[in-house]
Amino acid sequence: MMLSKTNNFLQSHCLTTQTLPPKLHNHFRSGEGNVSSSIPIPRRSKQRNLRLRRASTGVKASFLTQIKKSTSVKVVITVLETVGGPLSHLGIEQGLDGLTDLLGRTLQVELVAAELDEKTGEEKVTPQYFARKSGEHKNEIYYESNFEIPHDFGVIGAIKLENEHRQEMFVKNIALDGLPSGIINIHCDSWIHSQHDSLEKRVFFSNTSYLPSQTPSGLRRLREKELVALQGDGEGERKNSDRIYDYDVYNDLGEPDTDIDLARPVLGGPEHPYPRRCRTGRPRTEEDPLSESKADDVYVPRDESFSQVKQATFQAKTVYSVVHALIPSLRTYATDPDQGFPYFSAIDNLFNEGVHLPDIPTTGFLGNIIPRLVRSISDASNSVLRFETPEFVDRDRLAWFRDAEFARQTLAGINPCAIQLVTEWPLKSNLDPDVYGPAESEISRELVEQDIRGFCTLEDAIKQKKLFVLDYHDLLLPYVGKVRELKGTTLYGSRTLFFLMPSGTLRPLAIELTRPKIGDKPHWNKVFTPSWEPTGIWLWRLAKSHVLAHDSGYHQLISHWLRTHCCVEPYIIATHRQLSAMHPIYRLLHPHLRYTMEINALARQALINANGIIESAFSPGKYSIELSSVAYDLLWQFDLQALPADLINRGLAVEDPSAPHGLKLVIEDYPYANDGLLIWSAIKDWVADYIPHYYPEASLIQSDTELQAWWTEIKTVGHGDKKDEPWWPELKTPDDLIGILTTIIWTASGHHAAVNFGQFDYGAYFPNRPTTARVPMPTEEPSLEEKKKFLERPEAFLLETFPSQLQATVVLTILDVLSNHSPDEEYIGGQIQPYWEDNKLIKAAFERFQGKLMEIEGIIDARNADWSLKNRSGAGVVPYELLKPFSGPGVTGKGVPNSISI
Numbered sequence: 001m002m003l004s005k006t007n008n009f010l011q012s013h014c015l016t017t018q019t020l021p022p023k024l025h026n027h028f029r030s031g032e033g034n035v036s037s038s039i040p041i042p043r044r045s046k047q048r049n050l051r052l053r054r055a056s057t058g059v060k061a062s063f064l065t066q067i068k069k070s071t072s073v074k075v076v077i078t079v080l081e082t083v084g085g086p087l088s089h090l091g092i093e094q095g096l097d098g099l100t101d102l103l104g105r106t107l108q109v110e111l112v113a114a115e116l117d118e119k120t121g122e123e124k125v126t127p128q129y130f131a132r133k134s135g136e137h138k139n140e141i142y143y144e145s146n147f148e149i150p151h152d153f154g155v156i157g158a159i160k161l162e163n164e165h166r167q168e169m170f171v172k173n174i175a176l177d178g179l180p181s182g183i184i185n186i187h188c189d190s191w192i193h194s195q196h197d198s199l200e201k202r203v204f205f206s207n208t209s210y211l212p213s214q215t216p217s218g219l220r221r222l223r224e225k226e227l228v229a230l231q232g233d234g235e236g237e238r239k240n241s242d243r244i245y246d247y248d249v250y251n252d253l254g255e256p257d258t259d260i261d262l263a264r265p266v267l268g269g270p271e272h273p274y275p276r277r278c279r280t281g282r283p284r285t286e287e288d289p290l291s292e293s294k295a296d297d298v299y300v301p302r303d304e305s306f307s308q309v310k311q312a313t314f315q316a317k318t319v320y321s322v323v324h325a326l327i328p329s330l331r332t333y334a335t336d337p338d339q340g341f342p343y344f345s346a347i348d349n350l351f352n353e354g355v356h357l358p359d360i361p362t363t364g365f366l367g368n369i370i371p372r373l374v375r376s377i378s379d380a381s382n383s384v385l386r387f388e389t390p391e392f393v394d395r396d397r398l399a400w401f402r403d404a405e406f407a408r409q410t411l412a413g414i415n416p417c418a419i420q421l422v423t424e425w426p427l428k429s430n431l432d433p434d435v436y437g438p439a440e441s442e443i444s445r446e447l448v449e450q451d452i453r454g455f456c457t458l459e460d461a462i463k464q465k466k467l468f469v470l471d472y473h474d475l476l477l478p479y480v481g482k483v484r485e486l487k488g489t490t491l492y493g494s495r496t497l498f499f500l501m502p503s504g505t506l507r508p509l510a511i512e513l514t515r516p517k518i519g520d521k522p523h524w525n526k527v528f529t530p531s532w533e534p535t536g537i538w539l540w541r542l543a544k545s546h547v548l549a550h551d552s553g554y555h556q557l558i559s560h561w562l563r564t565h566c567c568v569e570p571y572i573i574a575t576h577r578q579l580s581a582m583h584p585i586y587r588l589l590h591p592h593l594r595y596t597m598e599i600n601a602l603a604r605q606a607l608i609n610a611n612g613i614i615e616s617a618f619s620p621g622k623y624s625i626e627l628s629s630v631a632y633d634l635l636w637q638f639d640l641q642a643l644p645a646d647l648i649n650r651g652l653a654v655e656d657p658s659a660p661h662g663l664k665l666v667i668e669d670y671p672y673a674n675d676g677l678l679i680w681s682a683i684k685d686w687v688a689d690y691i692p693h694y695y696p697e698a699s700l701i702q703s704d705t706e707l708q709a710w711w712t713e714i715k716t717v718g719h720g721d722k723k724d725e726p727w728w729p730e731l732k733t734p735d736d737l738i739g740i741l742t743t744i745i746w747t748a749s750g751h752h753a754a755v756n757f758g759q760f761d762y763g764a765y766f767p768n769r770p771t772t773a774r775v776p777m778p779t780e781e782p783s784l785e786e787k788k789k790f791l792e793r794p795e796a797f798l799l800e801t802f803p804s805q806l807q808a809t810v811v812l813t814i815l816d817v818l819s820n821h822s823p824d825e826e827y828i829g830g831q832i833q834p835y836w837e838d839n840k841l842i843k844a845a846f847e848r849f850q851g852k853l854m855e856i857e858g859i860i861d862a863r864n865a866d867w868s869l870k871n872r873s874g875a876g877v878v879p880y881e882l883l884k885p886f887s888g889p890g891v892t893g894k895g896v897p898n899s900i901s902i
């Protein structure tokens, strides 16, 4: 289509909001004339009679007949063309919508005045006008309408839209032209349902943010009504077009109607405390009235599902294709799902030759969607699944075997948030000794001193903060008996002790593996140490493999899933239910809460579900997700999600007002902490700049009904199983609010990036991080045959301990897609939000935030180039880039997105 005159206008003014510096007043000093600073309509205007195209039901006739003076305003609505959806441009619905466009009966528009009519006390709304299709450019379609606005209409506070199409539309932006202040943009980025689905009109508020008490009189009812609509009534099954945000427990992971072995406990409630998920309202299963039935398409509120608009969609589609097509194919065609790797060279072949895929129709399709993984072979009809060689192997193919690397990854790998300081000796358990055996660890003083004798005594090591532990004893031990009843896996409780060397690096001293009394089998535990004799070397290597499986499980289930994806979902639901879209805190948080609900819904369908990828590949098997509930119950605290509080709690830092960020690190070269604190502080400074504009005094926080309802709902509903805990921060002062918001933003950005985007690099070569250990140690009651096997060919014993070929291949595939950045990834501090551009002070604060993040890039590069920092730099070492803010697309091992989108 030729570009029309309108389109030229759009090209020059509307294609990006950044090109339009709106000349709005300063809206941020709340309570000082916010109302008059919205979208001003001139008092002096051209005399023209109002022409109605269609009478509005909401406008009084007396109001219309009295209008004599008016001004012309052009409204341009930018709609994004949907892409890629199988039904998006085909079929009868599309044809009818094309006809609707031709007839000009497309979108009905009404402008709403910010203030009520002074005389009548009623809302002032313009008549409804049809917006006609006026042009298109690239993937944008423009609809235009001309309004005559009466001179006494006042400030425009909102726009109502009604979609006459049969299909939903994605509205990006609404621009108003003709006002003396220049073009005004109203940011939308939202799906508008068809009026055939619901007669309810959509309301978009102006870009000016208001606290509830400062809402202009003409918008108060709309503000409240919109929140009620988003909250829903808690009844019925949700439709895909719904926008309702509500809570439910995790009762949709099992599949008891398919097989009673696939029944799973409900997570959420007194027995299994857990955060809440988005309610979908599906019917219950027949076998278990507490469980919700499975669905192919899991509901998320419409604007959380960005399908057909954003390239992030392809990210979700990639994951979807992998979990719904590729992995089922691998499972179906695996000849022996329990078969391990016969030789180490067979592991290398995953990266060299690849795995031949069965000759099934989906492989061609998969090759198009995931070309990085599925490659066609020119001389054969089928394809191969071949993995890129991870940088970790590329730099040093033997690093995985070394103790120094094992220890380094506790500080700079993908689970750097589990290691803690040893503060008392001996190491002790809090479990019941009658059930789980002696509370005191078998790692003895003599054993430790034998290794550290040249440096200090045990007392000095503790006093000088040089002993650290990875403690997976109390969390795992209660599950050892149950897990050992499952086929193809085993489990221990474990403790791994480290000593901080003068070089600033950690040295592993001992691993203790414990099995509690199970039936007739007595309590068993054993301490393994680095060794200089052949059997001891192999036993140490096997013990490390068990600990790495524990660490992989803790990483995936707790550091990654629970602490980020799962715990953030209640923040998202509460933000949409309790904070109006015009609330300044909604607008601050929104970029950090996008895309997460959709990826979480996908996780419930295929990753954490019964017999899903996690259960089938991690040591705890069917108890995996239940273990994350135990960790939530025992370990999770909101206040400890703040990085500084987490470091202090683990004994890895102490408060020191004279140190950068107010913290002195106990291990000075702790890459996750050092880089994380840079990001944490940048976020905190930005939030601290933003908050005072809206809350110059504490009383405004206490009287903000929406904000208080938001925080109460997070504490008592979304995280309701923890509602009586004493550690929830109060929300009374600007500092309280800054702390809460910084914690939420850090969790969704920095914390998630640190534990997510290195998964392929560190986990793909699975000997470095096996997800499971399938057989017990050869010294734990071995049969004669097992003992013989271990002594004659210990490598085979290790390969048998590692994941099976099928488990490893499935995990590699999923790690590859989960470590990927989409081409239009939104990085922290990358793109300014339209709401912030309108205020000079906020815009300047955001630019300072951007500047700091750019600076952090340079600081991290410099740190990685500094050979004195041995935990992140040196021969064959993968530099620590996981908290570098920006990245290109793909699997890069760096980049901090705004939100959890993968």
Ligand SMILES: [Fe+2]
Residues within 6 Å of the ligand: 560, 565, 752, 756, 900, 902
């Ligand atoms: Fe993730």
